[in-house]
Amino acid sequence: MFVDKAKIYVKGGDGGDGLVSFRRELYVPEGGPAGGDGGNGGNVIFRVDEGLRTLMDFRYQKHFKADRGEKGRNKSQHGANAEHMIVRVPPGTVVVDDDTGEKIADLTRHDQQVVIAKGGRGGRGNIRFKSSVNTAPAIAENGEEGQARWVTLELKVMADVGLVGFPSVGKSTLLSVVSGAQPKIGAYHFTTITPNLGVVDLGDERSFVMADLPGLIEGAHTGVGLGHEFLRHVERTRIIVHVVDMSGMEGRDPFEDWVKINDELKLYNIKLADRPQIVAANKMDMPDSEENLAEFRKNVGEIAPDILIMPISSLTREGIKELLYRVADLLDSLPEPSEIEEIEKQAKAEEGVVYRYESKGDLDFTITRDNETFVIESENIERLMRKTQFNSYEAVVRFGRILRGAGIDEALRKRGAKDGSPIRIGKFEFEFFEGGSDDYLYDDK
Structure with a gap:
C-alpha cells in the first residue's frame, strides 16, 4: 500500500x-x-x-x-x-x-x-x-x-520525470512499457490512485526515474477529485511529460485537455509553468489520431511554439524510443537541482526559530483576572516553575525572590491584590502575602 x-x-x-x-x-x-x-x-x-x-x-x-x-x-x-x-x-x-x-x-x-x-x-x-x-x-x-x-x-515523490494528463490517456501503460514497473491498468477512470515509480534504462549508461501520477481533472488545484493528492508529487519532477490522448475516443478535444491540465498546474503552483515539458501525443495507432494531431500542433503552436510534441503509441511502441532519448537529452541539459541547497539554507536560517526550545530574555509577564484569582501568564516563569522542586523550602524561597525581583509583587499590588488573594501561574496556585515575606503558600493542582 x-x-x-x-x-x-x-x-x-x-x-x-x-x-x-x-x-x-x-x-x-x-x-x-x-x-x-x-x-x-x-x-x-x-x-x-x-x-x-x-x-x-x-x-x-x-x-x-x-x-x-x-x-x-x-x-x-x-x-x-x-x-x-x-x-x-x-x-x-x-x-x-x-x-x-x-x-x-x-x-x-x-x-x-x-x-x-x-x-x-x-x-x-x-x-x-x-x-x-x-x-x-x-x-x-x-x-x-x-x-x-x-x-x-x-x-512528495522524488522522480526525474512525471507523467501527467487526464485519466485513461495511457500514462500507466507507457510506464509499464518503458520500465520494469507493473502499475495497475484498467479501462476506467482513476485506475491509478497512487504514484507508481519506474526506472528507465536506455542502455547507453543513462537512466532516469519516471513517475506515473494519478490523473487530473478540472478543478484539481482546489482539491476536486484526487486534487492535491496528485499535485504535490508534480512539484518534485524535473521534467513533465504531458500525455495527451490523440484519438479523442471519449469525446474530448486533445487541445482543450492540454490547456486544462496546464491551467491546473499553474493554479496550484505558478513555478510549474516554467517546468520543461514534452507532449507525448499518445494512441497514434487509433483512427482519426493523425488528423487530431495536425489540429493539435496548429493550436499549440499559436500559444507555445517552442513546446516539443512527439507522437507515440504505447500499444505498438511507435515513437517510444525517440521520446525516451529526447527526455534523457533534456535531463542532461538541465542544471542540477538547486532546491536541496536552498532548502538546507532555509532550514539553517530557521533553526533558531523553528527548533529553538530554550526561551531567552527577561521574565516578561501579563496579569489578568479570573473572578477573584489573579492569573500571571509568562512562558519564562512557567518554565522556571517546571524546573523548581517545590518540596524544597529553599527552592520555594528562591522562586519567590525571583518573582519579586521581576516586579511581580509590585504589579500585583497595583492590580489590587491583597493579603491572601489567590494567584495562579500555570497549574499552580499561590496565596499572596502583603508583608513581602519569602514564604509562598502553594498548591499543585
Whole structure:
C-alpha cells in the first residue's frame, strides 16, 4: 500500500532532575554540596532513508517519544544524557507543524536529518547553587520537559520525470512499457490512485526515474477529485511529460485537455509553468489520431511554439524510443537541482526559530483576572516553575525572590491584590502575602 500522508505525535525526552546531596566522608564534616546535574533528554530526529518509498510505517505507529535523561548523582556526578530517537523517513518527506501549519523541514537526500522535537535540559544539582553566602544549598532543579508537537508528514515523490494528463490517456501503460514497473491498468477512470515509480534504462549508461501520477481533472488545484493528492508529487519532477490522448475516443478535444491540465498546474503552483515539458501525443495507432494531431500542433503552436510534441503509441511502441532519448537529452541539459541547497539554507536560517526550545530574555509577564484569582501568564516563569522542586523550602524561597525581583509583587499590588488573594501561574496556585515575606503558600493542582 502506498501511503503519502500521515499525522504523528513526537516528544523529546524530559531532562533528568538535579540532585540535592552533600559530601559525607570520614573526617570531613560539613563537606559541602555534591549533587550532580541531571542528564539531557533525547531529541526526536528524522533521518532520510533512501530505501523507503512510502509512509506506511506511520500508519501503525503514531507516537514517538525519546527517553528522558538520568537523574543527577551524588559525588557531583552528572546524570547520563539520553540517546536520541532516530525516525527513518523516505526521501521527499515534508514535515509540517500540525497546529501552526508551519513547514518544519523538507527532507530530500539520503542521510539528511533534522531535529523535530528537542529534548529538555537536565536540571542543575545543588552543587551549582553554592555561593559565598550559601555554602550548603539544599536546592536543585527539575529537568525541563521535552518539546512535544503533532506533525503532519507529506510525501512528495522524488522522480526525474512525471507523467501527467487526464485519466485513461495511457500514462500507466507507457510506464509499464518503458520500465520494469507493473502499475495497475484498467479501462476506467482513476485506475491509478497512487504514484507508481519506474526506472528507465536506455542502455547507453543513462537512466532516469519516471513517475506515473494519478490523473487530473478540472478543478484539481482546489482539491476536486484526487486534487492535491496528485499535485504535490508534480512539484518534485524535473521534467513533465504531458500525455495527451490523440484519438479523442471519449469525446474530448486533445487541445482543450492540454490547456486544462496546464491551467491546473499553474493554479496550484505558478513555478510549474516554467517546468520543461514534452507532449507525448499518445494512441497514434487509433483512427482519426493523425488528423487530431495536425489540429493539435496548429493550436499549440499559436500559444507555445517552442513546446516539443512527439507522437507515440504505447500499444505498438511507435515513437517510444525517440521520446525516451529526447527526455534523457533534456535531463542532461538541465542544471542540477538547486532546491536541496536552498532548502538546507532555509532550514539553517530557521533553526533558531523553528527548533529553538530554550526561551531567552527577561521574565516578561501579563496579569489578568479570573473572578477573584489573579492569573500571571509568562512562558519564562512557567518554565522556571517546571524546573523548581517545590518540596524544597529553599527552592520555594528562591522562586519567590525571583518573582519579586521581576516586579511581580509590585504589579500585583497595583492590580489590587491583597493579603491572601489567590494567584495562579500555570497549574499552580499561590496565596499572596502583603508583608513581602519569602514564604509562598502553594498548591499543585
